[in-house]
Amino acid sequence: MRIGLLTEGGYPYVSGDARLWCDRLVRGLGQHEFHVYALSRDARQEAEGLIPLPPQVSRVRTAALWTAEEDGVSHGRRARRRFTECYAELAAALCEAVSVGAPPPSCAPEADRFASALYGLAELARDEGGLVAALRSETAVRALERACRALGAPRAAHEARVPDLLAVAAHLERALRPLSLDWYEDDGLGAVDLCHAASGGTGALPGLLAHRLCGVPLLVTEYGVRLRSHYLASGTDEAPVVRALLAAFHGRLAAETYRRAAYVTHGNAHARRWQERCGADRAKLRTVHPGMDAERFAEVGEAPEGADPDTLVWVGRVEPTKDLVSLLHAFAEIRKEEPRARLRVIDTGDGGADGAAYLEHCRVLAAQLFPDEAAGLHSIGDNPVSFEELGGPEAPDLAEAYASGAVVVLSSVVEGFPLGLVQAMLCGRATVSTDVGAVVEVIGGTGLVVPPRNPRALAEACVALLRDPERRARLGAAARARALELFTVEQNITAFHGIYLEIVAQCPVRRVVLDDTGEPLPFGVPAEAHVPGRWPAPASGPVPGWAAGPPVRATSVSGAVRGAVTEGVR
Numbered sequence: 001m002r003i004g005l006l007t008e009g010g011y012p013y014v015s016g017d018a019r020l021w022c023d024r025l026v027r028g029l030g031q032h033e034f035h036v037y038a039l040s041r042d043a044r045q046e047a048e049g050l051i052p053l054p055p056q057v058s059r060v061r062t063a064a065l066w067t068a069e070e071d072g073v074s075h076g077r078r079a080r081r082r083f084t085e086c087y088a089e090l091a092a093a094l095c096e097a098v099s100v101g102a103p104p105p106s107c108a109p110e111a112d113r114f115a116s117a118l119y120g121l122a123e124l125a126r127d128e129g130g131l132v133a134a135l136r137s138e139t140a141v142r143a144l145e146r147a148c149r150a151l152g153a154p155r156a157a158h159e160a161r162v163p164d165l166l167a168v169a170a171h172l173e174r175a176l177r178p179l180s181l182d183w184y185e186d187d188g189l190g191a192v193d194l195c196h197a198a199s200g201g202t203g204a205l206p207g208l209l210a211h212r213l214c215g216v217p218l219l220v221t222e223y224g225v226r227l228r229s230h231y232l233a234s235g236t237d238e239a240p241v242v243r244a245l246l247a248a249f250h251g252r253l254a255a256e257t258y259r260r261a262a263y264v265t266h267g268n269a270h271a272r273r274w275q276e277r278c279g280a281d282r283a284k285l286r287t288v289h290p291g292m293d294a295e296r297f298a299e300v301g302e303a304p305e306g307a308d309p310d311t312l313v314w315v316g317r318v319e320p321t322k323d324l325v326s327l328l329h330a331f332a333e334i335r336k337e338e339p340r341a342r343l344r345v346i347d348t349g350d351g352g353a354d355g356a357a358y359l360e361h362c363r364v365l366a367a368q369l370f371p372d373e374a375a376g377l378h379s380i381g382d383n384p385v386s387f388e389e390l391g392g393p394e395a396p397d398l399a400e401a402y403a404s405g406a407v408v409v410l411s412s413v414v415e416g417f418p419l420g421l422v423q424a425m426l427c428g429r430a431t432v433s434t435d436v437g438a439v440v441e442v443i444g445g446t447g448l449v450v451p452p453r454n455p456r457a458l459a460e461a462c463v464a465l466l467r468d469p470e471r472r473a474r475l476g477a478a479a480r481a482r483a484l485e486l487f488t489v490e491q492n493i494t495a496f497h498g499i500y501l502e503i504v505a506q507c508p509v510r511r512v513v514l515d516d517t518g519e520p521l522p523f524g525v526p527a528e529a530h531v532p533g534r535w536p537a538p539a540s541g542p543v544p545g546w547a548a549g550p551p552v553r554a555t556s557v558s559g560a561v562r563g564a565v566t567e568g569v570r
Contacts, residue, residue: 001032001193001194001501002033002034002035002191002192003029003193003196004034004036004037004194004196004207004216005022005026005035006195006196006197006198006203006204007036007037008201008202009040009041009045009203010038011036011038011051012038012051012060013041013046013048013049013051014048015045015048016045017199017224018199021223021291022198024291024293024489026056027056028490029056029500030054032056032500033056034058034059035058035059035192036057036061037061037189037206038061039062039063039065039178039202039203039206040062040064041065041066043067061188063181063183068132068177073130074133075128075133079128083124083131083134084139086124087121087134087139087140088146090117090118090121091144091146091147091148093252094147094248095148095153097114097251098154098157098245114255114256115256118253118256119212121179122213125179126213130180131176132180135169135172135173135176135177136169140169140173141165141166141169144165145160156241156244157245160239161239164239167238167239168245171246175249175253176205178202178205178206179205184213184214189206189214190213192210192216193216194218194219194262194504195210195211195217195219196221197218197219197221197257198221199221199224200226200257201250201253201257202253203226205253205257207220208256208257208260211260218260218261219262219264220258220265221266221288222264222275223266223267223271223416225266225271226254227247227254227278254279255278258278258279258280258284259279261284262284262507263285264286265496266285266287266288267290267417267438268416268441269287269438270416270441271417272285286495286499288495288496288499289487289491289495290417290492291489291490291492292422292483292489293489294487294488297427298426298480299399300400300402300427300428301426301480307403307404307405307406308405309406310338310340310341310406310466311341311343311404311407312331312334312342312344312406313344313401313402313407313429314345314346314408314410315348315398315420315424316346316347316410317347317351317355318362321412321413322411322412322413323434324411325361325362325365326411326454326455327409327411327455328369329455330458330459330462331343331370331384331385331459332369332370333456333460334459334466337459337463338463341462342384342385343385344386344388344394344405345385345388346389346390346401347359347389347390348390349389349390359387362387363387366383369385370383371383398423402427402429403427406429406466407462407465407466408429408431409432410432410433410439411452411458413434413452414437415436415437415439416437416438417438417442418433418438418439418442421433421442421447422483424479425442425443425446425482425483425487426483427480428476428477428479430465430471430476431446432447432448432449432462432465433447433448434450435450435452436452442487444482446475446478446479447475447479448465
């Protein structure tokens with residue numbers, strides 16, 4: 001099978017999102033051939049280069065999403081008219097979406113309007129050789145302005161000023177850059193058996209166009225729903241109309257991607273609810289949990305208990321959403337019940353400037369809540385809260401960090417799929433977590449869960465586990481067994497392999513498989529793959545009366561019947 005793997009800002013570059021799971025997937029499916037189509041995020045990522053690729057990756061094509069050079073394409077009058085019509089239709093669909101709000105069902109007129117405009121621009125780019133200059137032109141800005149000023153446009157769109165329109169046009173130009181790529185020919189994405197997009201949004205747009213222009217089936221995987229990420233990343237410095245129009249674009253693009261995809265996979269029920277809200281058909285949704293490399297963590301889980309029984313551990317990237325302030329206030333309550341308790345905060349880095357400022361705030365708060373304490377008159381005082389960095393002598397790696405405490409704590413107020421919680425479970429540690437994101441789905445009864453922003457509840461749960469070592473051991477063993485069953489690389493690869501086979505079995509295959517000599521390979525593809533269309537689903541209605549009885553068995557002709565036949569012949 002030949003798979004077109006579509007990525008944005010990640011694999012196969014050294015840094016970026018989705019790099020690890022894509023690399024594990026490709027290396028785990030050595031029996032298949034992979035063509036990688038990657039959109040780079042910035043110049044630094046391109047400068048860092050690519051990771052070493054396995055032999056099953058036979059082709060890599062990259063394009064810069066962060067910049068677009070002039071393609072030198074000069075459109076004629078007819079092409080300019082086509083562009084104006086399609087872009088105006090796209091702008092009108094976005095203004096309608098601003099008034100409607102949530103993404104429409106796939107059968108809604110506004111969904112078809114957005115799709116026809118998008119595919120019209122794609123066909124124009126294929127026929128004329130690119131849209132880089134057109135998407136940057138004054139024509140695009142004027143089309144946006146006319147749509148916002150049109151009769152019946154929402155009030156929010158009417159308030160758009162020229163700087164707002166320029167900002168929206170610039171964002172749309174960047175998001176629609178894949179339209180101008182030369183990836184959609186018979187020797188490009190048209191030559192693969194299926195496209196697997198490692199994310200939604202702009203990263204899935206090449207697969208959407210390959211499905212439209214070449215008939216290639218599309219599989220979309222979202223471990224973080226791109227539309228949710230857009231909502232969270234929207235800056236407060238942007239005008240409300242800019243945020244509304246961009247949210248409308250991303251919402252309609254997500255709905256169209258879900259509509260055309262053969263299957264849409266997610267990592268947890270939290271992401272699934274977002275996908276359903278954005279218009280995904282429930283029958284197309286599949287759950288594929290992220291796969292973790294469990295070997296190093298499992299070794300810690302198999303080792304004898306060597307952690308300090310009075311130590312709580314928090315591991316992660318320090319930032320405001322992790323709510324370490326509530327954790328510190330909860331630890332103040334814990335110290336009243338368990339004076340020997342200690343808290344280790346281990347920072348994994350990459351929190352940026354905001355993370356550094358938040359970390360300093362937490363240090364100051366810890367110094368105020370817990371003045372240095374001394375055991376006696378002649379000993380040096382010590383603070384029960386320590387702030388450390390991953391890679392130090394006390395926490396050289398993640399496995400050692402989780403293994404150093406008796407209880408692992410997660411205090412976040414916003415969380416998607418809690419990978420750190422899975423790592424703690426693989427280490428066999430009891431956990432106390434806040435009920436956010438997919439925490440409850442991951443824990444599954446093998447740890448304690450409390451409401452977010454509730455220091456008292458968090459403190460009570462931690463004290464309960466610190467006082468009961470047998471319960472800690474039972475929960476840790478159950479957590480480790482659950483993580484090894486659901487969240488390993490092996491189960492992730494097996495699940496995707498099954499989905500690949502299911503998609504290919506349902507879609508026609510248009511390419512001829514050749515052997516080593518260049519001759520067509522007999523039975524290279526299943527016979528049913530050449531039948532156009534899809535096999536009909538089994539009927540689910542009431543069974544007719546004539547078919548309700550037991551099946552009739554085939555019997556030989558009786559002697560009496562044979563005699564009657566013989567008499568008739570005479």
